[in-house]
Amino acid sequence: xxxxxxxxxxxxxxxxxxxxxxxxxxxxxxxxxxxxxxxxxxxxxxxxxxxxxxxxxxxxxxxxxxxxxxxxxxxxxxxxxxxxxxxxxxxxxxxxxxxxxxxxxxxxxxxxxxxxxxxxxxxxxxxxxxxxxxxxxxxxxxxxxxxxxxxxxxxxxxxxxxxxxxxxxxxxxxxxxxxxxxxxxxxxxxxxxxxxxxxxxxxxxxxxxxxxxxxxxxxxxxxxxxxxxxxxxxxxxxxxxxxxxxxxxxxxxxxxxxxxxxxxxxxxxxxxxxxxxxxxxxxxxxxxxxxxxxxxxxxxxxxxxxxxxxxxxxxxxxxxxxxxxxxxxxxxxxxxxxxxxx
Amino acid sequence: xxxxxxxxxxxxxxxxxxxxxxxxxxxxxxxxxxxxxxxxxxxxxxxxxxxxxxxxxxxxxxxxxxxxxxxxxxxxxxxxxxxxxxxxxxxxxxxxxxxxxxxxxxxxxxxxxxxxxxxxxxxxxxxxxxxxxxxxxxxxxxxxxxxxxxxxxxxxxxxxxxxxxxxxxxxxxxxxxxxxxxxxxxxxxxxxxxxxxxxxxxxxxxxxxxxxxxxxxxxxxxxxxxxxxxxxxxxxxxxxxxxxxxxxxxxxxxxxxxxxxxxxxxxxxxxxxxxxxxxxxxxxxxxxxxxxxxxxxxxxxxxxxxxxxxxxxxxxxxxxxxxxxxxxxxxxxxxxxxxxxx
DNA sequence: CAAGTTAATGCAATCGGTTACAATACAAGA
DNA sequence: TCTTGTATTGTAACCGATTGCATTAACTTG
Numbered sequence: 001x002x003x004x005x006x007x008x009x010x011x012x013x014x015x016x017x018x019x020x021x022x023x024x025x026x027x028x029x030x031x032x033x034x035x036x037x038x039x040x041x042x043x044x045x046x047x048x049x050x051x052x053x054x055x056x057x058x059x060x061x062x063x064x065x066x067x068x069x070x071x072x073x074x075x076x077x078x079x080x081x082x083x084x085x086x087x088x089x090x091x092x093x094x095x096x097x098x099x100x101x102x103x104x105x106x107x108x109x110x111x112x113x114x115x116x117x118x119x120x121x122x123x124x125x126x127x128x129x130x131x132x133x134x135x136x137x138x139x140x141x142x143x144x145x146x147x148x149x150x151x152x153x154x155x156x157x158x159x160x161x162x163x164x165x166x167x168x169x170x171x172x173x174x175x176x177x178x179x180x181x182x183x184x185x186x187x188x189x190x191x192x193x194x195x196x197x198x199x200x201x202x203x204x205x206x207x208x209x210x211x212x213x214x215x216x217x218x219x220x221x222x223x224x225x226x227x228x229x230x231x232x233x234x235x236x237x238x239x240x241x242x243x244x245x246x247x248x249x250x251x252x253x254x255x256x257x258x259x260x261x262x263x264x265x266x267x268x269x270x271x272x273x274x275x276x277x278x279x280x281x282x283x284x285x286x287x288x289x290x291x292x293x294x295x296x297x298x299x300x301x302x303x304x305x306x307x308x309x310x311x312x313x314x315x316x317x318x319x320x321x322x323x324x325x326x327x328x329x330x331x332x333x334x335x336x337x338x339x340x341x342x
Numbered sequence: 343x344x345x346x347x348x349x350x351x352x353x354x355x356x357x358x359x360x361x362x363x364x365x366x367x368x369x370x371x372x373x374x375x376x377x378x379x380x381x382x383x384x385x386x387x388x389x390x391x392x393x394x395x396x397x398x399x400x401x402x403x404x405x406x407x408x409x410x411x412x413x414x415x416x417x418x419x420x421x422x423x424x425x426x427x428x429x430x431x432x433x434x435x436x437x438x439x440x441x442x443x444x445x446x447x448x449x450x451x452x453x454x455x456x457x458x459x460x461x462x463x464x465x466x467x468x469x470x471x472x473x474x475x476x477x478x479x480x481x482x483x484x485x486x487x488x489x490x491x492x493x494x495x496x497x498x499x500x501x502x503x504x505x506x507x508x509x510x511x512x513x514x515x516x517x518x519x520x521x522x523x524x525x526x527x528x529x530x531x532x533x534x535x536x537x538x539x540x541x542x543x544x545x546x547x548x549x550x551x552x553x554x555x556x557x558x559x560x561x562x563x564x565x566x567x568x569x570x571x572x573x574x575x576x577x578x579x580x581x582x583x584x585x586x587x588x589x590x591x592x593x594x595x596x597x598x599x600x601x602x603x604x605x606x607x608x609x610x611x612x613x614x615x616x617x618x619x620x621x622x623x624x625x626x627x628x629x630x631x632x633x634x635x636x637x638x639x640x641x642x643x644x645x646x647x648x649x650x651x652x653x654x655x656x657x658x659x660x661x662x663x664x665x666x667x668x669x670x671x672x673x674x675x676x677x678x679x680x681x682x683x684x
Numbered sequence: 685c686a687a688g689t690t691a692a693t694g695c696a697a698t699c700g701g702t703t704a705c706a707a708t709a710c711a712a713g714a
Numbered sequence: 715t716c717t718t719g720t721a722t723t724g725t726a727a728c729c730g731a732t733t734g735c736a737t738t739a740a741c742t743t744g
Contacts, residue, residue, distance in 0.1 A: 006730055017694045022731055032692060047480075049458050053399040054730035057699045062395075064438075072427060073640075078420035085414060085441055089452075094459060097439050099427055110431075116391050117436060255627050285597050287629040298415075348700055359724045364701055374722060396700035399729050689742070698732085707724070714717075 005048040014042060025050070056118075064094045065308060066114035066122045070102045070151070074252075075280045076297050077125070080149070083301025084123065091309045093120070102128040111135040121145040121308040126153060128190045128223070145311045149304040151193050152323075159311075160323035161304040165195050168293045169202025171330045172247050172275045175291070177210050179338045181245030181273055184212075187232050187257070188249045189224045199249050199277070224249060229256030236272070237264050245273045245336070251280035251292055258286060258335065273336040288334030296326050347390040356384055367392070398460075406436045407650060408456035408464045412444045412493070416594075417622045418639050419467070422491070425643025426465065433651045435462070444470040453477040463487040463650040468495055470532045470565070487653045491646040493535050494665075501653075502665035503646040507537050510635045511544025513672045514589050514617045517633070519552050521680045523587030523615055526554075529574050529599070530591045531566045541591050541619070566591060571598030578614070579606050587615045587678070593622035593634055600628060600677065615678040630676030638668050 007021040014021070016039070024031045024039040042048075056062050065088060069077050081097065088095050096119060100107035107127045114122055115138050122139055126148065133153055139146045140157050147159035154160070176184055186203045189196040200219065207214045220235070222228035229248070236242060248254035254276030258268055266272055268288060276283055276292040283290035303324055349363040356363070358381070366373045366381040384390075398404050407430060411419050423439065430437050438461060442449035449469045456464055457480050464481055468490065475495055481488045482499050489501035496502070518526055528545045531538040542561065549556045562577070564570035571590070578584060590596035596618030600610055608614055610630060618625055618634040625632035645666055 004730095008730075018731075019695075019733075020693055022733085023693090026732085030692065035692080051399070051730050052459060053395045053404075054699085055732075057393070057395040057399055057701095057730085058732045060699080072424040073417065073420040075415065075417065075420075078415040078417075081439075082414040082441060085439070089440060089455075094438050094455070095440070096436050097423075097427070098431060098437070099424060113431075113436070117394060252623065259627070281594065282624050282627045285601070285624045285628045346700095350700075360701075361703075361725080362723055364703085365723090368702090372722065377722085393700050396729085397702075399700085399731095400702045402729080685744105687743090689740100691740080692738085694737070695735085697734090699730105702728085704727090705725085708722085710719105710721090712717100712719080714715100 004051075005043075005046045006051070007048075010039060010042055010046070010048060013046075014039065062118050062120050063092060064096055064117065064119050065305075066096045066098075066110075066117070066119035068098055068100055068107060068110045068114070068122070068124045070100055070125060070127050072097070072099050076150075076278050076295060079297035080125075080301035080304075083298040083303075084305040085301075087302050087305035087309065091313075093309065100127040100130075104130040104132075108135040111139075115139065119144070120312055121147070123147050123149060123304055123308060125150045126193070127151075128193065131192065145308050147304055147308050149300055151195055154194075159304075159307050161300055161307065161326065162194070162323055163295060163300075163326050163328040165198030166202040166205070168277070168328045168330070169199035169247075170206045171202070172199075172277070172293060173203040173206035174209075175330060175332065176245035176247060176273055176275060176336060177206060177212075179245070179269075179273055179336055181243070181338075182212065183218075183241060183243045184245045184247060185218050185220060185236070185243040186247045186249075187220045187222055187224070187228070187253065189222065191221060196249055203247060218243075222253070224253045226252060226256040229253040229258075230260045233257045233260030233264065236261065243272060245275070247275045249277045251276040251278045251283045251290060254290060254292070255280075255282045255286050258290070269334065269336050269338050273338060275330075275336050279331055283331075283333070286335075291333045291336035292331050294329045294331050296328065300326055346393075347385075347388045348393070349390075352381060352384055352388070352390060355388075356381065402460075404460050404462050405434060406438055406459065406461050407647075408438045408440075408459070408461035410440055410442055410449060410452045410456070410464070410466045412442055412467060412469050414439070414441050418492075418620050418637060421639035422467075422643035422646075425640040425645075426647040427643075429644050429647035429651065433655075435651065442469040442472075446472040446474075450477040453481075457481065461486070462654055463489070465489050465491060465646055465650060467492045468535070469493075470535065473534065487650050489646055489650050491642055493537055496536075501646075501649050503642055503649065503668065504536070504665055505637060505642075505668050505670040507540030508544040508547070510619070510670045510672070511541035511589075512548045513544070514541075514619070514633075514635060515545040515548035516551075517672060517674065518587035518589060518615055518617060518678060519548060519554075521587070521611075521615055521678055523585070523680075524554065525560075525583060525585045526587045526589060527560050527562060527578070527585040528589045528591075529562045529564055529566070529570070529595065531564065533563060538591055545589060560585075564595070566595045568594060568598040571595040571600075572602045575599045575602030575606065578603065585614060587617070589617045591619045593618040593620045593625045593632060596632060596634070597622075597624045597628050600632070611676065611678050611680050615680060617672075617678050621673055625673075625675070628677075633675045633678035634673055636671045636673050638670065642668055 007018045011018040011021045021039055024036045098110040104127050136146050149161040152160045188200050191197045204214050258274055276290045279292045279294040283292045349360045353360045353363045363381055366378045440452040446469050478488050491503040494502045494504055530542050533539045546556050600616055618632045621634050621636040625634045
């Protein structure tokens with residue numbers, strides 16, 4: 001096991017002071033170019049690596065950003081993370097990633113860990129049941145940038161990166177209406193979460209505009225799991241008046257529900273038209289292919305990370321507060337096409 | 343912005359020495375229980391948090407583990423990561439995660455970053471084109487545990503966590519043969535990677551046992567992307583002698599290929615039976631459902647992390663070298679069932 | 685040639701815990 | 715009473731990089 005080289009070792013070997021070595025390695029302008037070269041060479045030769053702890057201790061910066069997501073193993077989240085990782089990496093930041101498993105308690109614990117690890121910034125998509133903002137205020141108090149993405153909390157000092165869920169919900173419902181469905185059902189998640197509340201709001205706006213009264217029986221609040229998809233199918237099967245269209249706020253749930261309906265003999269889209277959300281790979285694999293809302297996950301990750309990094313580098317100072325809204329798009333596929341129009 | 347409390351502040355307030363405070367906070371036996379209580383109380387009251395850098399600087403431990411994966415946004419990998427995260431979190435370790443994007447160069451850069459971040463251990467699933475072990479030897483030299491999972495490199499001092507790919511490949515091919523397919527085609531990835539080489543070996547063993555000669559035209563080496571799936575379908579369409587069975591080493595590719603074949607009018611499994619690999623959610627969504635190999639991703643993540651953590655805690659000292667092999671299982675579904683047997 | 689600049693480097697304190705090595709106090713044993 | 719032991723706390727060096735404030739040498743300029 002080799003001994004670790006320090007700037008003191010380098011200094012001694014080259015008959016210089018540690019200060020000069022430090023400055024040279026950081027490309028300080030006051031240091032002679034030739035000296036820099038000399039030091040860089042020797043450092044490489046001896047396999048010197050900077051001790052980040054000493055450095056962090058002194059500079060009070062960690063070059064590490066925390067990310068808290070509900071789950072790692074969803075197509076959408078892992079795509080977002082991939083985007084984040086790319087940007088962070090480019091700017092020399094490390095990522096500390098943890099998952100809340102949809103529980104506020106765990107999210108709280110994760111936030112605390114991040115705080116104690118002294119991350120320079122935090123990116124969060126909140127859990128299903130998160131009610132309070134408490135666990136993030138420690139960051140705000142210490143001026144550590146906090147940015148929410150996808151599932152956001154509104155807070156005057158936190159950035160938000162989202163899509164226009166209301167509009168997407170409107171478009172989805174509108175499309176089903178356009179295809180001739182009268183009775184619609186919307187399957188949603190926890191309405192404390194903006195993503196679901198907004199999609200619902202859009203759904204209702206479309207209904208209202210079409211002069212169709214919406215009542216509670218048309219809104220099914222679930223956890224959007226695959227099991228939920230199956231039980232939604234069951235519930236529909238029990239209904240006297242079957243819906244003509246189904247708007248489900250998550251592709252995996254929608255797909256499972258479609259399959260369950262098909263097993264029960266329903267034909268899609270003839271009997272029931274279905275629209276999902278996220279443009280998950282499964283949406284293109286199911287028969288008929290699922291109409292869904294394209295969600296720019298990769299770009300969302302990149303954008304969110306850019307915002308935080310910009311904030312830290314002082315590039316983007318103030319425009320942090322206004323939410324960044326990314327474009328989403330309804331991808332019309334066979335699961336909802338009743339008309340012969342195409 | 344509140345000022346950060348240090349053990350010196352605590353010491354001054356309580357009229358004690360920093361050493362006592364430090365020991366008390368670390369539950370050192372030499373400190374009086376009452377003193378400990380006193381200090382703990384005050385620390386909580388003032389919102390003291392340990393400065394991990396100062397601590398790491400002194401102790402030379404980071405409590406951080408590095409993970410390098412080819413991509414974050416694949417169902418399999420994100421499941422593995424979810425498992426790793428859970429264990430790491432339980433044992434008080436943080437995770438530094440980065441992706442190589444299937445490039446050895448990026449993997450090399452990532453490894454270097456991890457090294458400079460002084461991770462206590464490293465878990466890697468290598469990129470498509472990784473040839474050398476160089477970038478990991480720095481860790482070995484410094485006695486930092488390195489463990490490979492899924493896509494592994496053999497090295498006497500590195501742990502391996504895998505499934506029995508050879509057997510899985512054998513089972514897949516054997517199943518197709520049992521279903522009456524004579525001419526088989528195997529679509530694989532870069533054969534430098536154990537996972538693909540082993541699956542191929544299993545495939546060949548099954549063929550040999552069935553007394554069918556395998557030649558190069560039966561083995562298609564691709565990047566297993568969705569595009570690859572489409573071009574495989576095209577290639578098959580061009581063949582004079584169509585294969586009766588298709589064993590594709592990745593579900594997403596298999597599914598895309600199936601769709602492309604179906605579009606061209608082939609019926610699955612009647613014309614061509616298909617077997618995939620990974621048990622990705624898409625495999626249950628496509629029609630007909632895809633026969634595939636269940637891959638215990640979550641468990642693989644947990645197991646790999648356990649091995650490293652055990653190593654670091656001195657619990658598991660030596661048995662690190664022998665590879666850990668997890669159970670995989672052929673999930674027989676409709677895409678390969680020709681016989682009426684069930 | 686003295687005074688003033690400029691360029692390059694060094695000194696030493698600092699960041700906040702950790703820990704080897706005392707130091708102190710008090711009680712028990714000789 | 716004096717010695718020894720035990721329990722508890724303190725002193726101070728250290729981990730390695732950073733940086734404000736000199737210092738030194740070399741170069742201009744009047």
